[in-house]
Amino acid sequence: MKGEAEMNQMTKPALNAAAGEIDPITLQVIRGSFETIAEEMGHVLYRMSFSSIIRESQDLGAGLFDTDFNTLCESESTPMHIGSIPGYLRGIAETLEDDEWYEGDVVVHNHPYFGSSHTPDLAIVVPVFYQGRLVGFAGNTAHHVDIGAATPGLIIDVPDVFAEGMLFAGTKLYRKGEPNNAIWNFIRRNSRAAQQLVSDIEAQVASARLGAKRFAELLEKFGEATVFAAANQLMDYAERMTRQKISEIPDGDYCAEGYLDDDGRNRDQRLKVKVTVKVRGDEVEVDLTGSADQTPTAYNVPFEGSTKVAAFAGFRKLLLDASTSEARVPSNEGSFRPIKVTAPLGSIFNPKAPASAEARFTQCNRMIDLIIRALAPVMPEQVIAGSSASISFAAYSGVRPSGDYWVFLEVNEGAYGGRPHSDGPDSIDNLMANTRNNPLEDLAMHIPMICDRYELRDDVPPGAGEFRGGIGVVKAQRVLTPAFITHESERHHEAPWGIFGGTEGAVGKCTITNPGRPGDEREMYSKFSGLAVEANDTMTYYSPNGGGYGDPLKRPPMKVLEDVLDGFYDAGHARAVYGVVVDAKAETVDIDATGRLRASMRGE
Structure with missing residues (x-):
């Protein structure tokens, strides 16, 4: 990796340009370019892939990043990948082979204790060079069908991270454009679905290389200073809009808790998930203190690559939903800045190495579910x-x-x-x-x-x-x-x-x-x-x-009738719960009887 002083020098033109404002038209053109590049990267990835989890399910994410690992743009893919790649990049910075980026390098990374979301999500990262200098990265992540773990495809009941399959940390698949054949052969020899795995990785490489090419073309067209000034302005805008939405929530601590079924081995032990949402002005903290201790199985959550990402995704849903917001806010690093995530080391949401942490899906979803529940009293129209x-x-x-x-x-x-x-x-x-x-x-x-x-x-x-x-x-x-x-x-x-x-x-x-x-x-x-x-x-x-x-009792009777006719529940349920008297054979509602029944139920 290049020295800090040299890295600072590389980004200096963008930082200097950021002091000025980009005109609105140019700003929107560059914003559209960023978003189009990210979407094109995602499309290339899933269209070229062979396994159904990528090709059909589209379990992937792609985007562009600056040398400080800020997300400049990302594809509209599954939210599990929103904001995850910066964690990978920080992990790569700690582990990079050769300790330096060269033109033509391609890195694969999936280590959960160096920033990844979990081991089956391989990241492919390509450096972006402009006029001989490193100026950013193009990267993507995708869930792979099998990386040689203890059980095919998925794992739950394993003792540690080493049973999760192949671990890559800052590993170069290509160095200066030349393939690392030893690594490619290692991958082929250690997967139950080797051909699918290799072909899908190749699709990721093509996607990342395309992103790097498009990024360089964008810099060539508008100039480095203008592009990075626009990127910084767009990130500041996303941050400003997120802070504005947070500031509309009354200050306070809002709590909710629930229980997960078990860890996949100890069947009689429910696992507590406790969420405290702390709102202070235009910032928010998601505090998971009080949640269960880490488990002896793979039912743990990597903190950098998944726990934090779940919080980011949750608040984008609550605050920046495209269908309910007056303005569409770009998906970039700015929207993550006002959100802090806390989870005690050694808990299910921040396990200590070498605990396994592959089976991390449901805990993240329940965390978001509880964030919504905690905020329901003060956000009734958003939850x-x-x-x-x-x-x-x-x-x-x-x-x-x-x-x-x-x-x-x-x-x-x-x-x-x-x-x-x-x-x-x-x-x-x-x-x-x-x-x-x-x-x-x-x-x-x-x-x-x-x-x-x-x-x-x-x-x-x-x-x-x-x-x-x-x-x-x-x-x-x-x-x-x-x-x-x-x-x-x-x-x-x-x-x-x-x-x-x-x-x-x-x-x-x-x-x-x-x-x-x-x-x-x-x-x-x-x-x-x-x-x-x-x-x-x-x-x-x-x-x-x-x-x-x-x-x-406020549900329109005709909607209740439609539900009964669609087979969602029967006439008895309609009467007992909704207070609606339905004649399923005649496909009608007795309006007078319904009125009397609902009045009686309200009185009770």
Whole structure:
């Protein structure tokens, strides 16, 4: 790495230019260029990839960064990657091979104790040189199908970080443009899905190189001073808008807590998540003190790459939502500056090395869910009721007759809670997740599995309210050969919460059945590792239903009728909870009887 004095000299033109204001038209043109570059990087990555988790689910992120590791722009991908790459860059700065960047270098990095989000999310970073000087970075992250961990695809019950698979820290895949063949061969020899892994990494390299090329073209077109002055101005704008939104929240400490099911091994131990949101003027701190101690399994959260990122994502949702904000705020480093995150070392949100920390999805989602719950009393028009906040992540795998592994990763949808002016969306990734589903045809074409059922959950109703909770998904996946399943999810014990008179939603569940053994249903824990299953064994996942928002007696009777006719709940539930008298056969509502019943229920 180049010395600090030399680095300061490199960025001096941008810093000097930042003292002046860029005219509004040029500023917007450069802003659009940044955003287009990030989106193009993301598109190239998922379109070139081979594994479905990247190609179809789009579990990735991409962007441009300056030499101080500030996010200048990032793709609109899954929020799990929002703001994560600066942590990778700081980790690379500590571990970089050769301790210096050269033109043509390509670095791979995934070490959770050096800034990464978790080990399967490999970052690929390319330096950006302009007129022979290092001026920034182009980078991306993507979740890979298998990096040689203790169990195929995903891991939960392992003793330490070394069981998570290949660990890369500042490792150069290319040095001065020449491939590091030893590393490439190492990767090929240590993954159950080597061809997919290598091809997906190559897609990441192409994406990052394109980003670096576009960044250099932008500098050439407008000049280094102008581009970085605009970048600094855009970051300052994002910071200013975020601070303005925070300042509208009354000062105070706002607390909420909940419990995770277990750590994947110790089934009788619930894990506390406590969130205290401390608002002071135009700054906010998310304090996780009081949350559970780190676990002996992989059910921990890397602090730099995931815990902090979850807080950033949570507040962007609350304060800067594109559909409710009067102005669209660029996604860059500025929006992160007013947010501080605290988690005691040795806790589930800030584990001590070498604790494993791969299974970090659901804890982050519950943290965001609790941030929303904590702020509900002072932000009633911005919050929603409890979402599923579970992120069901399943890994199916097996060995072909050739001896080669097949591995398939799948993210199952959940549901949002009811909202101030509308029902919670049904069967959709939520909060920190925004991955897409996998086409069932693609599944059957490539691996020995069949989806037997994929629809909205119909065994329990969603949370009731003036605006009902979203309805979760039911997905039944049947393996056609002996296989292994690892599954991580949550909320088998604690239902999504209702708010302002709304009722709670429904907990999730997971079962294993086999059509050849009618009546033999095995109910599973929310998370399990390396389960050996037989041909035609079927895992059926029921995601939690969201909580309701507002008094159910205020829900328009015709909406209740529509819910009954759609099969979301029956006429008995409509009468008992909503006070609506429905004739399902006639497809009508008795308005007079409904009025009398609701008046009686309000009196009670």
